[in-house]
Amino acid sequence: MIFSLSSAAMIHWSMPEAFPGMMQGATRIIWEQIVQSGSAPDLSKFLVVAALLFVIGVAGVLTRRNVIIIFMSIELILNAANLNFIAFARYLQDTGNLNAVAGQIFAIFVIVVAAAEAAVGLGIVIALYRNRETIFVDEIDLLKW
Amino acid sequence: MTLTGWEAVFFWVFSSAALVAALLMVMARNAVHAALFLISSLVAVAALFVMLGAEFIAGVQVLVYVGGVMVLFLFVVMLVNVGAEERGGERLFNSSAQVAATILFSLLLTTGLIYSINQGYRGLIERDRDRLEAVGQRRAQIVETLTTSATGTMKISRDTEQVGASLYRFAALPFEIASVLLLVAIVGAVLLARTRKQESVTGDLDSDAETSG
Numbered sequence: 201m202i203f204s205l206s207s208a209a210m211i212h213w214s215m216p217e218a219f220p221g222m223m224q225g226a227t228r229i230i231w232e233q234i235v236q237s238g239s240a241p242d243l244s245k246f247l248v249v250a251a252l253l254f255v256i257g258v259a260g261v262l263t264r265r266n267v268i269i270i271f272m273s274i275e276l277i278l279n280a281a282n283l284n285f286i287a288f289a290r291y292l293q294d295t296g297n298l299n300a301v302a303g304q305i306f307a308i309f310v311i312v313v314a315a316a317e318a319a320v321g322l323g324i325v326i327a328l329y330r331n332r333e334t335i336f337v338d339e340i341d342l343l344k345w
Numbered sequence: 346m347t348l349t350g351w352e353a354v355f356f357w358v359f360s361s362a363a364l365v366a367a368l369l370m371v372m373a374r375n376a377v378h379a380a381l382f383l384i385s386s387l388v389a390v391a392a393l394f395v396m397l398g399a400e401f402i403a404g405v406q407v408l409v410y411v412g413g414v415m416v417l418f419l420f421v422v423m424l425v426n427v428g429a430e431e432r433g434g435e436r437l438f439n440s441s442a443q444v445a446a447t448i449l450f451s452l453l454l455t456t457g458l459i460y461s462i463n464q465g466y467r468g469l470i471e472r473d474r475d476r477l478e479a480v481g482q483r484r485a486q487i488v489e490t491l492t493t494s495a496t497g498t499m500k501i502s503r504d505t506e507q508v509g510a511s512l513y514r515f516a517a518l519p520f521e522i523a524s525v526l527l528l529v530a531i532v533g534a535v536l537l538a539r540t541r542k543q544e545s546v547t548g549d550l551d552s553d554a555e556t557s558g
Contacts, residue, residue, distance in 0.1 A: 222449075226456045241356040242347040244466040246397070249360040251458040253367055253386075255451050260371035262447040263438050268376055268422055272383050275414065276367055279390055282406075290397040295476040296483060301511045304504075307402050308512065311409055312523045316530035318414045322421045323537035329425045330540070336435065 246287035253280035265336045267328075271321055278314045282307045352396060359396070363389035374437060376422045380415060387411050401505040 253276060260273030289303025329335055348356055363386045370382035387410055394403035438444050470477065491500040512520055544550045 223452065226452050229456050229460060241353050243469075244462055245356070245360075246393070247462045247466070248459055249364065249393070251462060252364055252455065253390075255455050255458070256364070256367040256371055258454065259447050259451045262450070263444055264371065265436060265439060266376060266426075268418065268426065269371075269373075269379050272379055272418060273371060275410075276370070276383065276386065279387060279406075279410070282402075283390055283393060286394050286397050286399045286402060289399065293398070294480045294483065295473050296479075301507050304399050304402050304508050305511055305516050307399070308405060308508070309516075309519060309523055311402075311405060312527065315409060315414050316526050318417060319530045319534040320537065322417060323534035325421060325425060326538045335425055338439065 243287055243291045247284060250280045250283040250287065253277075253283065265338055267325055267335050267337050268322075270337065271318065271325070275314060275318065278310055282310050285310070348396065356393070356396060359389045359392045362386075363393070372437075376426045377419065380418050380422060383418075384411050384415050387415070398502070398504060400502060401508045 257273045257276035257280060260276065261270050264270055264273070285303040285307045289300050289307075292303065293300035325335065328340065332340060334340065366382045366386035366389065370379045370386065373379035373382060387406060391403040391406045391411075394400075394406060488500060491502060493499070494501050539549075541550065
């Protein structure tokens with residue numbers, strides 16, 4: 201339902217008219233989902249928090265010009281995935297699954313890989329700054345057509 | 346696994362703190378402010394981990410992620426950040442068409458994610474209905490078997506013991522591969538961040554770079 205909504209809008213839309221309608225529709229859907237699911241924090245609330253952190257990280261990666269802020273948004277995305285893993289590990293432990301601790305093991309490895317990737321990525325940033333004197337991604341455009 | 350009472354209050358407090366800090370990080374003008382907002386968000390998520398019973402992962406997150414990775418970010422900000430954003434010389438965000446497209450995409454993604462999470466959760470509750478009813482008893486049984494702390498006020502959880510046992514028995518191979526990955530990352534980071542003089546000493550300087558100076 202969501203995908204048909206967005207694809208139909210993309211084909212038939214013209215920006216000024218369709219945009220406020222889509223924002224209202226999306227806000228209404230989000231509000232309905234929040235009200236329907238109640239307010240006691242169970243697994244779905246943790247997953248929604250992780251999803252919102254993920255979306256904020258994606259917005260940061262797509263929007264900012266400073267490459268260090270882009271890296272920090274990537275760390276936020278990885279952290280959101282970790283929260284998802286740990287929430288499911290607790291849920292599986294509560295429902296009696298014997299492999300419940302696998303979620304926490306996954307989260308440890310995500311943290312390890314994030315640390316390694318941050319180290320190498322920041323080394324690249326330093327090398328880039330030494331050669332190009334800039335840290336803004338839209339000024340690094342030698343490969344553009 | 347519904348949280349009740351004070352745990353529910355702390356859930357809302359920590360999750361809204363994490364979300365607000367993440368939003369402010371994305372919009373911060375100063376890179377150091379953005380790093381500090383991210384640290385706040387990571388610590389709030391570590392508190393959420395403690396509420397989910399993963400105390401070891403919460404400790405690892407604060408020690409490694411906040412205490413290692415974010416300190417590394419702050420060092421690089423010190424070396425590299427030109428400060429033009431704070432003085433108002435440079436734009437913070439990409440062109441406004443890109444920002445509008447990003448906001449639209451984020452709204453669609455949020456809608457899709459929240460919708461599918463709630464749909465999937467309903468199905469999951471249906472499937473696990475009988476197991477979920479016994480959750481309270483299962484938790485009480487587990488808490489009975491835990492050892493009491495020295496002051497007698499709380500129980501010592503077995504999370505670290507279980508994580509360690511699983512990590513070294515069933516995940517031993519990924520553990521060793523992760524240590525090799527960290528070694529490669531260390532060597533790669535040192536190699537990438539060499540200065541020109543360091544590169545010429547070992548003869549690694551490119552001939553074009555030498556002539557163009």
